[in-house]
Amino acid sequence: MTTHETPDPAPAPPPVPGAPESPPRRATRGSIVDAAVALIADRGFSATSVDDIAAAAGVAKGSIYYNFGSKTALFEAVIVEGVERLTAALRASVVGLDGPAAIEALVTELLVQVQAHPDFAKLVVAEVFRTGRDWQHSIRQVREESMAVFADVVRATWPDRDPSLTAAAIFGATLVAGLEWLAFQPQRPAADVRAAVLATVLPRG
Amino acid sequence: MTTHETPDPAPAPPPVPGAPESPPRRATRGSIVDAAVALIADRGFSATSVDDIAAAAGVAKGSIYYNFGSKTALFEAVIVEGVERLTAALRASVVGLDGPAAIEALVTELLVQVQAHPDFAKLVVAEVFRTGRDWQHSIRQVREESMAVFADVVRATWPDRDPSLTAAAIFGATLVAGLEWLAFQPQRPAADVRAAVLATVLPRG
DNA sequence: GTCTATACGTCGATAGAC
């Protein structure tokens, strides 16, 4: 860094004529994240090597370190991106609703998300309650955003109940029933799961 | 998975599960199991080394291999013993009860167990839904015994509901609310958690 | 039965070619 090197933003690779603004980095990043979610959900963080992720993503190990810096940083990115996507979906599902209808919408949307991203759901369940991990703070921050969506609806629906604990209970009921379904009873229709959860967490209706 | 592959259950190693235990061995075994639960719950299986467990238990690494044969076998023992204890406690809590009172007793007892063995509770949540692990079969077997206690009570209480999915929902609501409490709101009284869960999973009454 | 010492393999991270 002392001698004269060109510290400028590196020139882009040869753009293929006809390829519409396809940053090679986005594709690489995306495939790495996808592979990491799938592998870590199944085997856990430490049991999944960076070599495994690179092989599954179809990239070289060096590319992972170029794009994310470290294995821990990669995992943090996976968690943060996933939870932000989940939070956005939950928020969107309750727009214009309140009361029991809003609770019903949240439960339904969470089940949809669990079915759409089962690996990520497993990963969240496996890692949220850990305390001795480097990414604890990242997880905790996004966790609270997601939980707040539930807590706000609970507060507006049942003013006499504890918002955060009730939100955790409803969230847990939905998530665990959804994973029970995907992991052990995948042949059941989604409607069965939704019906069972709603019958459990909503008063007679 | 690991380094040298031990060619399956070979009769070579001295420690045979089920063999009569000499008194000195029990103390060593117990301290190893306790240390393993605490460390693995916090950091995960692969992130916890046998050296760490040995140090926390106050024994030498060789003693762990003498008593359990492998790191995987140690973890299986931890899981099986813990879930059997939980199942026994749940069964005992509903003797002579049925209907909503039995549900209430199960929820209460599960919260008591979560509070009494928080490390084990975290560990269970982290590992139950994994599929790519060696001990998958051990976990699944004991998991079903515990879940059956809930499902039986659900079946007797609400004949119109799906037993296994409803059991999963109630179990999930209780466990996640309990861990939310221990991990993020430990200052709250236990009664708050119990009240929130019961208000969520039991119809007005 | 429990300890210490060590062999053998794997993993995260880096360097440098292209």
Add this chain to the structure above:
DNA sequence: GTCTATCGACGTATAGAC
């Protein structure tokens, strides 16, 4: 920006002393 080759650190499991 992505690749290959490689290094140092650490982890499981075993051998043999006590």
